[in-house]
Amino acid sequence: MEVLTILIPVSLFMGGIGLVAFLWSMKNRQYDDPKGDANRILSPDWDDRPKP
Amino acid sequence: MSLAADPEGPIPLSACPACIAAPAAEDLARRAQPKAARLTLSIPEAHCAACISTVEKGLEKLEGVKSARVNLTLKRVFVEADPGIAAADLIAPLKTLGYEAHELDPGLLSSTENDRKGRELIMRIGISGFAMMNVNLLSVAVWVGATDATRDMFHTIAGLIAIPTVIFCAQPFFKSAWDGLKAGRVVMDFPIALAMVLGCAISIFETLNSGPHAYFDGIVMLTFFLLIGRWLDHRTRAMARSAAQELAALEVPRAIRLREGVEETVGIADLAKGDLVLVRPGGRMPVDGEIVAGTSELDRSLLTGEVLPVFAAPGQVVSAGEVNLTGPLTVRVEAAGRDSSLSRMAELVAVAETAKTRYTGLADAAARLYAPVVHTLAFGAFMAWLWISGGDLRLAVNIAAGTLIITCPCALGLAVPAVLTAASGRLFKLGLLIKSGTALERMAAVDTVLFDKTGTLTMGRPEPVNFTDHSAEVLSVVAGLTGASSHPLALSLRARSEADGIAPLQISDLREVPGFGIEGLLDGLRVRLGRAAWVGAEERAETATYLMLPDGSTHAFTFTDALRPGAEELISTLQSRGLTVKLISGDTPAAVASLAGRLGISDWAAEARPEDKAAEVERLRDAGRHVLMVGDGLNDTAALAAAHASISPSTALDAARVASDIVLLSKDLTPVAEALRLSKVATRRMQENFVISGAYNVIAVPVALLGYASPLWAAVAMSLSSITVALNALRTR
Numbered sequence: 070m071e072v073l074t075i076l077i078p079v080s081l082f083m084g085g086i087g088l089v090a091f092l093w094s095m096k097n098r099q100y101d102d103p104k105g106d107a108n109r110i111l112s113p114d115w116d117d118r119p120k121p
Numbered sequence: 122m123s124l125a126a127d128p129e130g131p132i133p134l135s136a137c138p139a140c141i142a143a144p145a146a147e148d149l150a151r152r153a154q155p156k157a158a159r160l161t162l163s164i165p166e167a168h169c170a171a172c173i174s175t176v177e178k179g180l181e182k183l184e185g186v187k188s189a190r191v192n193l194t195l196k197r198v199f200v201e202a203d204p205g206i207a208a209a210d211l212i213a214p215l216k217t218l219g220y221e222a223h224e225l226d227p228g229l230l231s232s233t234e235n236d237r238k239g240r241e242l243i244m245r246i247g248i249s250g251f252a253m254m255n256v257n258l259l260s261v262a263v264w265v266g267a268t269d270a271t272r273d274m275f276h277t278i279a280g281l282i283a284i285p286t287v288i289f290c291a292q293p294f295f296k297s298a299w300d301g302l303k304a305g306r307v308v309m310d311f312p313i314a315l316a317m318v319l320g321c322a323i324s325i326f327e328t329l330n331s332g333p334h335a336y337f338d339g340i341v342m343l344t345f346f347l348l349i350g351r352w353l354d355h356r357t358r359a360m361a362r363s364a365a366q367e368l369a370a371l372e373v374p375r376a377i378r379l380r381e382g383v384e385e386t387v388g389i390a391d392l393a394k395g396d397l398v399l400v401r402p403g404g405r406m407p408v409d410g411e412i413v414a415g416t417s418e419l420d421r422s423l424l425t426g427e428v429l430p431v432f433a434a435p436g437q438v439v440s441a442g443e444v445n446l447t448g449p450l451t452v453r454v455e456a457a458g459r460d461s462s463l464s465r466m467a468e469l470v471a472v473a474e475t476a477k478t479r480y481t482g483l484a485d486a487a488a489r490l491y492a493p494v495v496h497t498l499a500f501g502a503f504m505a506w507l508w509i510s511g512g513d514l515r516l517a518v519n520i521a522a523g524t525l526i527i528t529c530p531c532a533l534g535l536a537v538p539a540v541l542t543a544a545s546g547r548l549f550k551l552g553l554l555i556k557s558g559t560a561l562e563r564m565a566a567v568d569t570v571l572f573d574k575t576g577t578l579t580m581g582r583p584e585p586v587n588f589t590d591h592s593a594e595v596l597s598v599v600a601g602l603t604g605a606s607s608h609p610l611a612l613s614l615r616a617r618s619e620a621d622g623i624a625p626l627q628i629s630d631l632r633e634v635p636g637f638g639i640e641g642l643l644d645g646l647r648v649r650l651g652r653a654a655w656v657g658a659e660e661r662a663e664t665a666t667y668l669m670l671p672d673g674s675t676h677a678f679t680f681t682d683a684l685r686p687g688a689e690e691l692i693s694t695l696q697s698r699g700l701t702v703k704l705i706s707g708d709t710p711a712a713v714a715s716l717a718g719r720l721g722i723s724d725w726a727a728e729a730r731p732e733d734k735a736a737e738v739e740r741l742r743d744a745g746r747h748v749l750m751v752g753d754g755l756n757d758t759a760a761l762a763a764a765h766a767s768i769s770p771s772t773a774l775d776a777a778r779v780a781s782d783i784v785l786l787s788k789d790l791t792p793v794a795e796a797l798r799l800s801k802v803a804t805r806r807m808q809e810n811f812v813i814s815g816a817y818n819v820i821a822v823p824v825a826l827l828g829y830a831s832p833l834w835a836a837v838a839m840s841l842s843s844i845t846v847a848l849n850a851l852r853t854r
Binding site: 073077080081084085087088091092095100101102103104105108109110111112114120 | 169170171173174177178190191192193194195236240243244247248251254255258259271274278282
């Protein structure tokens with residue numbers, strides 16, 4: 070059962086990374102225009118860097 | 122200034138006073154310069170990737186535009202530009218690109234507040250989702266039989282995750298439960314908050330004392346499911362609100378003020394009593410006032426329901442909302458903004474709305490029934506077990522907390538929002554916008570439908586009636602005359618003659634006499650088209666315009682109001698469903714009677730004032746009827762607010778749209794029948810959802826009361842009932 074002392078923190082940490090990534094993407098307003106983002110990927114306009 | 126305060130100090134005295142003044146002036150100039158213009162335009166036709174780049178590139182090419190960003194979800198483009206740029210400078214180039222654009226008043230689009238609330242809810246969902254997954258993983262070990270130190274450790278870790286989660290994520294429930302308590306009401310959130318607090322407390326106690334049961338998993342799951350319900354609710358409302366705001370923001374309230382002969386465009390809020398305002402033909406009266414110069418005709422249909430335009434001359438009093446038709450008018454402001462007749466109508470609405478707030482939604486009714494039952498059960502279980510076990514407080518609290526958690530308020534919390542989301546999504550596709558959370562339930566009870574005439578069943582647009590009765594010669598004179606005017610009757614005649622392929626006669630010296638009609642010379646002889654008295658014709662009862670030929674003979678062209686598409690179909694559908702249909706209008710009896718005859722409505726009333734309409738709604742309500750009011754004018758506003766449920770078309774005045782529960786975005790009226798049907802289905806689904814969550818409780822509560830409730834039971838009952846309720850909601854179609 071000693072393995073738990075490693076596995077539980079590891080799993081919590083990995084879940085935490087996901088949570089932080091989610092919060093970051095939301096703070097970054099990545100959910101403001103889902104339809105637009107889905108379409109923007111099709112146009113070659115800003116392939117090198119994202120539109121400011 | 123420092124110069125005066127310290128005359129002997131080592132001041133770098135400049136010989137030139139301008140050197141001191143200049144920086145100050147520069148500073149002033151910098152401050153006076155307005156900030157970069159931020160413009161929001163609505164582009165309803167944008168729909169694809171190519172649209173995004175065409176619009177963005179097209180706008181960014183323009184002089185003075187710094188950046189443009191399209192939001193395809195909202196169908197808007199946000200433009201950052203130099204201060205001098207106005208919306209009109211952007212609308213024209215967009216038009217050449219093939220996109221119709223409208224300016225939106227950014228002040229009215231207070232979407233940021235909505236955004237912030239929605240984002241906060243999503244963040245809470247994300248955090249509680251993360252916590253729920255981890256806590257449940259830990260709980261699986263306990264459910265399959267972890268004991269002693271392992272179980273305690275798992276409980277401790279689960280608690281360390283769950284407690285901060287509940288404290289942060291469940292704030293909306295605690296807040297609304299507390300607000301409800303302060304107002305002396307037991308809302309749905311009260312049993313939820315109590316279950317969370319009591320569950321947390323007993324779980325902490327059990328963990329510290331190596332007890333077998335901790336409800337951390339159940340509590341976090343409860344938070345997660347309920348937050349989803351809350352978010353669905355918020356999203357439906359935010360969607361409706363932002364679309365309604367967009368409609369309002371399309372009408373940027375501006376007026377042209379005349380000051381010493383100079384025209385300037387100002388906001389209505391800046392107008393004061395006594396100011397002179399210029400209203401161009403086609404413009405809407407921004408204020409109440411008195412005409413001081415100019416003659417014209419006024420379309421009052423939005424205020425009174427009259428289709429026939431009235432003559433306007435100096436000295437006449439006008440009200441905000443009337444449309445100026447033919448000639449420019451100068452109006453002296455008597456009352457603007459808050460004091461205008463438009464705003465006074467809002468008071469009537471406020472009175473009528475107090476009646477509506479008496480309605481209790483299904484969700485509230487369920488909470489009122491549910492909360493006391495659950496509390497009694499939990500408290501009963503606590504007392505009974507305290508007595509059975511001979512004073513074992515720990516066991517009794519355990520069972521009471523188990524009862525509270527297992528009774529699953531999460532299914533109840535999802536019951537209404539899930540159905541609303543499904544139904545409003547469908548209605549939105551049909552072109553209907555639900556503004557109120559209880560609108561669907563109220564619509565479901567409707568048994569009487571009251572229609573307004575002008576602008577609701579009709580388009581408020583005249584259509585010639587006896588056009589073909591006239592000789593070809595008369596018609597070609599009319600076709601030649603109508604080319605000069607933008608009066609609705611002239612426009613209608615022109616459209617009809619173009620459709621019938623009538624060649625217009627060449628008429629010289631064509632001019633519009635504002636308020637009277639059009640005149641010109643045909644082969645050097647005078648011809649006129651306009652008011653009866655002006656051309657010397659006998660006035661008819663119906664809406665008509667009169668033609669005078671050089672030989673002195675007169676010809677009358679009569680008009681009727683064009684029906685709104687789908688009106689006939691809607692009325693017959695409603696009547697076949699056994700609903701009582703009634704027509705109530707402010708127009709003349711002749712006009713109302715002919716329309717009622719065309720649509721097959723036997724019950725109609727004419728020349729009704731706004732108060733009469735509201736009184737009729739109240740009379741029907743007192744007779745036990747549930748009235749659906751469909752109307753668009755200012756004169757309908759009070760009736761819309763007083764009715765059990767109300768619908769207004771998007772062409773309605775702002776006040777009418779605010780007062781109604783549902784806004785019809787499409788031109789066609791048929792979706793109203795569909796909305797009535799869907800509201801019945803949705804209400805049935807909501808009731809089913811309450812029955813489902815009730816049924817789960819019927820099974821779960823005895824188990825909990827007998828003391829067999831385990832966290833596993835709670836978790837299973839909770840997720841099963843939530844999923845069943847959500848799936849049932851999806852059947853709303």
